[in-house]
Amino acid sequence: MRTFDLVIVGTGSGNSILDQRFGDWNVAIVEKGVFGGTCLNVGCIPTKMFVHTADLAATPAASARLGVDSTLDGVRWGDIRDRIFGRIDPIASGGREYRVSHADNANVTVFEGTGRFTAPKVLEVTLPDGTSETITAPKFVLAAGGRAVVPDVPGLADVGYETSDTIMRLDKLPEKLTILGSGFVAAEFAHVFSSYGVDVTVVARSGALLRREDDEISERFTELASARWDVRLDRKSVRAERAGDVVRLHLEGPSGAETVESDVLLVAVGRTPNSDILDTTAGGIATVPTGHVVVDDHQQTTVDGVYALGDISSPYELKHVANHEARVVQHNLLHPEDRKASDHRFVPHAVFTSPQIASVGLTEREAAASHQRYVVAVQNYSDIAYGWAMEDTTGFVKLLADPVTGQLLGAHIMGPQAASVIQPLIQAMSFGLPAHEMARGQYxxxxGMPEVVENALLKLELE
Incomplete structure (x- = not known):
């Protein structure tokens, strides 16, 4: 058994921990897949590169009402795909090469295989050739991420479905796509493929899309999506089968049995942490029923010296959260006598669909359940000057605030550039800036589009 000072499992945000300050540490890195983790290879970066091209492809259809007649001559799927991964893949391979071969990493040993705990702080790594090596260290960082969930639908395993890990590398653009799921992955890929001219059907088990968002966001988005795609709500997937080039998904819905046919089936029902692959139980590491590793405020697990970060331990499953947690873990490894705590007070997220959605803090449903006092203000994009320019009729900003202190409790935006428009609200919440002071204390x-935020702030009826 080989002994190291530190073992890092996963090369997403966990890979960012090592810098020159660890130069005298003997470090092992374990990676079972591609260097760079979910975000770089199959997550937020390539998906948003596809979203940008989808936004461009969708522009001609929306321009006529503004007096601009334009057409979409075609979508070169292969060119789009190859441009995106022509940038992504070299970054991943370059990251691997840097850790394996560069002189900066003479103290780092990379194990390319699947790690599994056999005892606390003892990891057996199965290598591609079938051999294994056992390693140990006083310090571990678990940053092994998660994977797509595949529901237990009879026949699904035999039809050749896609997940978010594979859908972006299709050989050709399908004519028809069925998406099983109702969350952000489903919403983003429905936008991408429908903008490219694909006939999209979205199958949701629940009665709304994006149901974790504020109810007003979820309801309005579901209405807009239903006008754009074939949205099937309150459907149970009974069976899947393939007939030649066609995938059939048999459903049970409010009106009885029905069938959806398509060239490609995308399964997008959620993700699960990779704690089971690591066998964290054998390592003495506690998990919650969802499989997420239990960590304290310092990102330490229930085993002293073993830290976890990112999707394997965080219910947020967001890259910016994983990066924050990696910085905390890095500090705590280097300064165990003066450890820092993670700050998860105001974690924002965005859904890069159309219209774009962004949120931070409490939804109104959560605020009501907490029994605290709050006031609400809603400002439509259509009521600001830039909204007139865009002729936007669906976007809005919704704010929740404490009526006494003016502190923002939640912010929810649906509309153009929502992920950017929300940033000053995140800043105000993080630094305790009261709503009206924020509105009137600056130009x-x-x-500009941020005027929709200013007007929403001024609408809050504070005491």
Whole structure:
């Protein structure tokens, strides 16, 4: 058994921990897949590169009402795909090469295989050739991420479905796509493929799309999505089968049995942490029923010296959260006598669909359940000057605030550039800036899109 000072499992955000300050540490890195983790290879970065091209492809259809007649001559799927992964793949391979071969990493040993705990702080790594090596260290960092969930639907394993890990590398663009799921992955890929001209059907088990968002966001988005795609709500997937080039998904819905046919089936029902693959139980590491590793405020697990970060331990499953947690873990490894705590007070997220959605803090449903006092303000994009320019009729900002202190409790935006428009609200919540002070304590560029935030702040009826 080989002994190291530190073992890092996973090369997403966990790979960012090592810098020159670890130069005298003997470090092992374990990676069972491609260097760079979910975000770089199959997650937020390539998906948003596809979303950008989808936004461009969708522009001609929306421009006529503004007096601009334009057409979409075609979508070169292969060119789009190859441009995106022509940038992504070299970054992943370059990251691997740097850790394996560069002089900066003479103290680092890379194990390319699947790690599994056999005892606390003892990891057996199965290598591609079938051999294994056992390693140990006083310090571990678990940053092994998660994977797509595949539901238990009879026949599904035999039809050749896609997940978010594979859908972006299709050989050709399908004519028809069925998406099983109702969350952010489903919403983003429905936008991408429908913008490219694909006939999209979305099958949801629940009665709404994006149901974890504020109810007003979820309801309005579901309405808009239903006008754009074939959205089947309250459907149970009974069976899947393949007939030649066609995938059939048999459903039970409010009106009885029905069937959806398509060229490609995308399964997008959620993700699960990779704690089971690591066999964290054998390592003495506690998990919650969802499989997420239990960590304290310092990102330490129930085993002293074993830290975890990112999707394997975080219910947020967001890259910016994993990066924050990696910085905390890095500090705590280097300064065990002066450890820092993670700050998860105001974690924002965005859904890069159309219209774009962004959120931070409490939804109104959560605020009501907490029994605290709050006031609400809603400002439509259509009521600001830039909204007139865009002729936007669906976007809005919704704010929740404490009526006494003016502190923002939640912010929810649906509309153009929502992920950017929400940033000053995240800043205000993080630094305790009261709503009206934020609205009147600075200039707001006119006629800029952030005026929708200014007007929403001023609408809050504070005491």
């Amino acid at each position: 707001w560029i006119h006629p």
